[in-house]
Amino acid sequence: MASRRESSNRQHKFSLLNLSANEIYFEDYAVYCQKQNLKPSNDKLLKISHETVNESKQKGRLKVCSKSLVFVPNDIRQPMIRMTYKLISKVEDSKKNEILLSNSTIISSHQRQNCLIMVCSSITLMNEYGRIEPYTVLYDTYRFIIEFLYTNVEDCISVVGQLYRSSTLTFSEQTMMIESIIQGRLKMLKFDLSQLGDFRERIVFENDAYLIQPLVQNPGKIVLTDQRLYFHSLNNIEEQQTKKYDLSNIVKVTKRRYKFRSIGIEILFSNKKTSSVSENLLTIQSNTLYLVFSNERTCLTFHDLLLKQNNIKLDDVSQDNMTLRWQLGKISNFEYLLYLNDQSQRSFNDLTQYPIFPWVLSDYISNELDLSNPKIYRDLRKPVGALNQERLDRLKARYNESVELEDSERFLYGSFYSNPGFIVYFLVRLYPEFLLCLNGGRFDHSDRLFHSIADTFNSCLSSDSDVKELIPQFYMSNRYNNDDDSENEDGSFLVNIYDIDFGRRHDNTLIGNVILPPWAEDEKDFVFKMREALESDHVSEQLNHWIDLIFGYKQRGVEAISNDNLFHYLTYGVFENGKDNGGDTENIEDWDKRLAFETQVQEFGQVPQQLFDKPHPRKLSKQDLLLSRNVFVVNCQSNPINPLHLVDDTVKSTSSSRSNTLSDPPQIFSNTLDNTNNIENDVNWDMSTIVNDQSNSGEEEQEIGHLESECVCRLHKNAINRIVQHSSLANRVISIADDGFLRTYTYETNKSDYFLNICKRSLTCLFVINVENELKEINSIAFIGSYDQSIYIYNLTNSLLLHTQKIHEDVIVDIYVSSKINSFPCMWTGSWDSSVRLWSLDTLLTIDNENNNCKFLLNNYSNQRLELSHIYEISLDSACTCLNVLEVHDLLAVGCHDSTILLCDLTTGQILKQWNSSSEDYSKIMSIQFHNDGLFLAYLCTTKLALIDIMTGTEVFEHSSSSVKFRSLFYSNNILIIGCNDGSIKLFSMKSSSFLPLSLHICDTAITTIAKHNHNMASDIYDKIYFFGTEDGSIHMYSMRYDNKTHV
Secondary structure, three states: OOOOOOOOOOOOOOOHHHOOOOOOEEEEEEEEEEEEEEOOOOOOOOOOOOOEEEOOOEEEEEEEEOOEEEEEEOOOOOOEEEEEHHHEEEEEOOOOOEEOHHHOOOOOOOOOOOEEEEEEOOEEEEOHHHOOOOOEEEOOEEEEEEEEOOOOHHHHHHHHHHHHHHHOOOHHHHHHHHHHHHHHHHHHOOOOHHHOOOOOOOEEEEEEEEEEEOOEEEEEEEEEEOOEEEEEEOOOOOOOOEEEEEHHHEEEEEEEEEOOEEEEEEEEEOOOOOOOOOEOHHHHHHOEEEEEOOOHHHHHHHHHHHHHOOOOOOOOOOOOOHHHHHHOOOOOHHHHHHHHHHHOOOOOOOHHHOOOEOOOEOOOOOOOOOOOOHHHEOOOOOOHHHOOHHHHHHHHHHHHHOOOOOHHHOOOEOOOOOOHHHHHHHHOOOOHHHHHHHOOOOOOOHHHOOOEHHHHHHHHHHOOOOOOOEOHHHHOOHHHHOOOOOOEOOOHHHOOOOOOOOOEOOOOOEOOOOEOOOOOOOHHHHHHHHHHHHOOHHHHHHHHHHHHHHOOOOOOHHHHHHOOOOEOHHHHOEEEOOEEOOOOHHHOOOHHHHHHHHHHHHHHOOOOOOOOOOOOOOOOOHHHHHOOOOOOOOOOOOOOOOHHHHOOHHHHHHHOOOEEOOOOOOOEEOOOOOHHHEEEOOOOOOOOOOOOOOOOOOOOOOEEEEEEEEEEEEOOOOOEEEEEEOOOOOOEEEEEEOOOEEEEEEOOOOEEEEEEEOOOOOEEEEEEEEEEOOOOOEEEEEEEEEOOOEEEEEEOOOOEEEEEEEOOOOOEEEEEEEOOOOOOOEEEEEEOOOEEEEEEOOOOEEEEOHHHOOEEEEOOOOOOOOOOEEEEEEEOOOOEEEEEEEHHHOEEEEEEOOOEEEEEEOOOOOEEEEEEOOOOOOOOOOEEEEOOOOOEEEEEOOOEEEEEEOOOOEEEEEEEOOOOOEEEEEEEOOEEEEEEOOOEEEEEEOOOOEEOOOOEEOOOOOEEEEEEEEOOOOOOOOOEEEEEEEOOOEEEEEEEEEEEEEEO
16 A cells, blocks of 8 residues: 555545546555657657657656556646556566566566656546646657655556556456456455544444445445444545544435445435535535445345444434325425435435436526416426427337337337436536546537526427436525525536636537526526426426326336336336346346446436336315315325335235225124123113214313113124214214124114124224215214225215225224314224325315314215225334324324334324333233323333323333233223223223222123213213223123212
8 A cells, every 4th residue: 555654745636536437546656757758750669769758757646546547746737647558558667677567567676766667658637737627638659757755666566467457358357357356455455443433432334335426436444333434445535544424413324226226325414504405516425425335235234233323313304204294385396306306216426316306497588487377387297308299209200110129128218317417417517527527538519518598498398319307406596495505506506617618619609607598687596486486386286297207107117108208228227138127237147238237327327216106196285275174185096105115015005905896895784683692781871972982081070980880781792892982873882893793782772773794804993973965964984994904984874885995904903083184084094014094085075164163074976986095104113003193282192013102293194202112021002092181191001001291201100010911991081991801990090190999890801992971961870981892792881970979
């Protein structure tokens, strides 16, 4: 390795962008270099003759790279000199002994002078006087005498010899050899433990990795400790070869796809200086660490170990429900598009997968811009290539003529809407070194450079090979964000800030700043108005169509063909006989094919990872949000949940939900049960109020009486799982059980009016509501969950099955229906498939808010097929076992099988807080209940009852039982009623924080469910009625009397 004595004196102008794209820099040496221009003669070129033009000897650094040598002089007035190995003809030592690099001949150690002499047929001069300008290529023959100051020339020869030999091979063989050299040097690279920030740090992971930045990949070692992250570069391109990152500064860790392989991790660090989304590219890069590993297993291991470190505190803001937040106007169009790009693997550090933004305007010639005029907008329903019908017809004709190709290999557009060339095209003024790196040290032809907004848009409309979309910089406006941070770009990519000579166009027009539309005063005003257009009502209403094209179901396959959105098959990761192998290049056994594919990706770009396989929902208009009587309408095929889960096979199977037809409903019976099934004490009940068992009373009870048994009724053959009161008939109770039946029982007659054979599997949950039909009649609608993963919706008034649909991949354990969230009818469901989902019921019901009295109206569904549309999903780490809702505070509590409790925002599903039960046996959460004021949350495990202070997350009360196992929980005002497996119940007073001496043995089997009904009889005989469902299928009814009052 080269000496670093002169590190403090070196000029810091050499960049990896001075090399060809993705070329590797290995090491450098302190040298003197003398250049001699050799003119053609009959003499040997190695002999100095009168035709040799000598230049003075210069001091600098010799950079050894994978495809070239670069001399960087200390004098910034002198240009850097790049010598590619392919153009080096001969090498000799100071004794004029020729060195055959192709045969790996090493110079002997007995030489008098420590120097190397090379002859090149062509050289490239770069950055003279530090200027950013096209490189100069000299095609004369030059001899370089390089004298090493602190290193033996043999060390350099051994490295250069290998790299020179690789340049004589084919492209694929050269790439393989360079990769082998890199791996060999990485094996010898050792992390210096003295670089640790704290000697007490413990290393938990160490491996080779590449640091990825635009057009650059830099190999090194990644070291993870329990406190910090270190990247130790293979070279000294940075002033400090080892970079340190505190784990406490990490706010986000994202898996990335690199060249269609899941081998990347991008880490975002907190930035205290600026928080704007309009940060410039260099700021974004300085706040991120993009790492690529050799294989997916190593990448996943690093990811998991990183997240396990205690010092990591990721951003608490959940992004799982960004689609719904966008629909409701909680986030802007710009923020949502950035989110979608991020979720689809797009990164500012990877120009092959740079974030994509749409052209939203079509008028770049008017003097004034009227954002209320729909004619100025681009049609977002069509891809750029289809905006001009004449061009589209030409492309379709070519597509139809390509019969020699397989159907899967045919394409409509040979170019792509986003690739490295297009990115550097737009950013050439701000980052000219990108174009020089990508284009071999030259700017493009003057007529092809980014010159005018109008000309660029017209090219996208007319050229068969130009279908590019825009980049985020077109919408990054400080003025729009009320942010005056000077570090942000704010249209600076449109200005020739470095005064670079880009030449003149064919009409002799000097290329300077980008020519803006007449309606823009300057570059800042341009991006501000572009941002206003992006956030306009017109674009908001149409943006979902563009999302379908770029990130959604129109991206590929039959839909791509029918929507004129089909690109070259390699951009989709299909690379072998039209077969989609998921883009994993490790599946390509032929190295040449693999390299060709990766080269194609590098040059032409990649289709974003598909996020949606159903139409994306539209954004709600301001009128929709302001008019509370409007129904929240969502496309029945849309899936506005976390895009990362939408393309998963499991979720895809859910999105195409299976609905049973109304022609095949479960069998319905209207017969009463035999009296032999009833074991009761005759009692007359008169109920006037209707309350679901899911509802919580708002009254605060100050005292409690004693429970007296009223009757026992055997309704089912198996365990009862839920009891509710009939929503429209005050004297009836409804129950469901493991026998697959729903039964309705009348208190006054002690008989079952009818029962419904819902399905052959166990019924798990039940919710009943009142609705009003077209005749203004009140009907009762029951929502029933089952072991068969389906929801059954019945009209109990006429025993008609309204709808059934498979909505989960496992057992549905809980249901909640509401009309108070966002003014649309919706249903929450929890399942063993580790999810809680929100469904829109707008195809079945509407909401009437007349006189501020919100009520359900039953739709006329006779002429349409009902389908519950998916609004959002909360993904859990284990099976959902129960849920509970506190509507007054928009809170949703979820209990899980792994003892986890989640507190979520009811409207968006955002996880607000998370707790883990400290139960020793880590038993599942059996039941969960809110306190009325929302200050406390009660949960029940098999052996534990606990109260959580919601604000602090502290368990303020905990009771564990080693003798009795708990089974069910019910909250009644200030009392928690616990049902046990031994058939007993326990009562816990929230007010006194203690158990009451009022425990009662109900039966000899487990209490599986508890319900309550308020009673308003004038006789005052019974104040409250409680129902206890048991494992043997019975309902036990008890009344709470106050003749002997006990204070709570």
